[in-house]
Amino acid sequence: MKFGLWTEYGAMNSKPIFEAFAEGCRQEGHELVYNNLDTDVAVIWSLLWNGRMAQNKRVWDHFQYNDKPVIVLEVGGIKRGTTWKMGVNGINAGGYFGPKGHDNTRAKELGLKLKPWVHNNDGPIVICCQHPKSHQWRDQPALAPWVTDIIENIRYYSGRDIIIRPHPRYPLDSIEYEWKNVYRQLPQHVQGSYDDFDFDPTNAWAVISWNSNPGPQSVIQGIPAFVGPESLAKPVANTNLQHIETPITPDREQWLNDYAHTEWTVEEIATGFPLKRLTSKI
Numbered sequence: 079m080k081f082g083l084w085t086e087y088g089a090m091n092s093k094p095i096f097e098a099f100a101e102g103c104r105q106e107g108h109e110l111v112y113n114n115l116d117t118d119v120a121v122i123w124s125l126l127w128n129g130r131m132a133q134n135k136r137v138w139d140h141f142q143y144n145d146k147p148v149i150v151l152e153v154g155g156i157k158r159g160t161t162w163k164m165g166v167n168g169i170n171a172g173g174y175f176g177p178k179g180h181d182n183t184r185a186k187e188l189g190l191k192l193k194p195w196v197h198n199n200d201g202p203i204v205i206c207c208q209h210p211k212s213h214q215w216r217d218q219p220a221l222a223p224w225v226t227d228i229i230e231n232i233r234y235y236s237g238r239d240i241i242i243r244p245h246p247r248y249p250l251d252s253i254e255y256e257w258k259n260v261y262r263q264l265p266q267h268v269q270g271s272y273d274d275f276d277f278d279p280t281n282a283w284a285v286i287s288w289n290s291n292p293g294p295q296s297v298i299q300g301i302p303a304f305v306g307p308e309s310l311a312k313p314v315a316n317t318n319l320q321h322i323e324t325p326i327t328p329d330r331e332q333w334l335n336d337y338a339h340t341e342w343t344v345e346e347i348a349t350g351f352p353l354k355r356l357t358s359k360i
Contacts, residue, residue: 079360080109081149082117087133088151092123095151095162098347105350106357115140119360120148125169125213138213142167147360149353154341155291156188161341164352166359170214170289172308175340176355182331185338192334193300195327201283202239203232203322204263206292209248214289214308222251228286229257231319238283243292246275284325287311294337297330310337 081103085096099121103110111117120141127135141148152169154161165173205228208214210221218224229240239259244250246265254260265275277292279285285296286304293311296303302325303315314333316325342352 079119079357080111080117081119081121082111082114083121084113084123084134084137086113087131087137088123089130089153091153091159092151094344095347096121096123098344099149099151099164099353101348102350102353105348106353108353118146120146122148122150124152125150126209126211127213128209128211135213149356149360155294156190156338156341161188161343162347163341164347164356165340166356168308170308170310171312174356174359176352177358178336178339179332180335180339182335185334188338190298190334190338192298192330195302196280196300198281198283198301201281202241202261203236204241204243204279204282204285204292205229206243206277206285206287206290207245207248207250208288208290209245211248218288221248222253225250226253226256228319229260232322233257235320236322241282243277284316284322286319298334302327310340 083096083100088096100110120137122134122137124131138148147166150165150169150173152163154163163169165175167173205225207221207225225242232240239261241261241263242250242254243263243265254262267275277295279296279299279301282301284302284304285292287293287309288306289309293303293305293309293315297311297314303311304319305311305315305317309315314328314330346352
């Protein structure tokens with residue numbers, strides 16, 4: 079199979095992951111080219127059509143139009159800066175990460191542990207925003223109207239404090255003053271990291287996240303999440319704000335075991351094993 083790696087449009091931290099992927103391709107006996115549309119499979123960095131990655135949309139659209147697969151590499155959410163997402167045609171539930179039904183071996187290796195579900199009766203509802211230039215936000219409204227709609231829906235069912243948490247790289251208009259008990263929390267860069275930002279949901283009543291990392295992070299911490307249809311947390315999360323005061327708290331063991339197989343270390347990617355898991359779809 080012929081893989082085309084679009085390293086030209088990768089983020090600043092993508093080089094070692096592309097190199098590991100290339101080695102994994104060689105280990106599996108595949109052909110490699112770079113920045114070339116004439117391939118069976120495209121390999122791009124992220125679905126954020128912004129900055130260095132903006133040109134990836136042209137590659138994505140070309141392969142989607144021709145019904146050819148795209149493997150997307152991206153920063154992980156399990157161990158940011160250590161594990162990396164690797165999915166076919168997506169990096170959330172819209173993508174394919176390989177077979178499911180795993181045991182807990184890999185979850186244990188990654189140190190993933192589920193905290194018991196908790197109901198912080200005095201806790202706020204946290205709205206986590208996303209970058210609107212991401213493919214993950216497609217078909218959604220502008221960010222400020224989306225947040226406004228979420229707040230208004232919450233207020234039908236709950237009088238709790240609400241915290242708006244903007245995406246660290248996309249500003250949000252000052253809209254919190256329109257309601258009582260609605261506040262803003264600015265993400266803080268984690269010192270010494272490349273692109274990690276603080277997020278601690280443990281004191282929240284619930285977390286609202288369309289389909290980004292706060293969804294899975296919250297349910298692992300035992301905090302109910304409200305998510306969109308393509309969130310990786312959807313199997314163990316809520317989708318209807320009518321239930322904001324009575325969120326479901328399902329069993330998460332199998333979900334966690336499978337979630338542990340959506341991200342890989344550089345060393346693992348270089349073996350070709352994560353790629354081999356995807357070849358049934360490509």
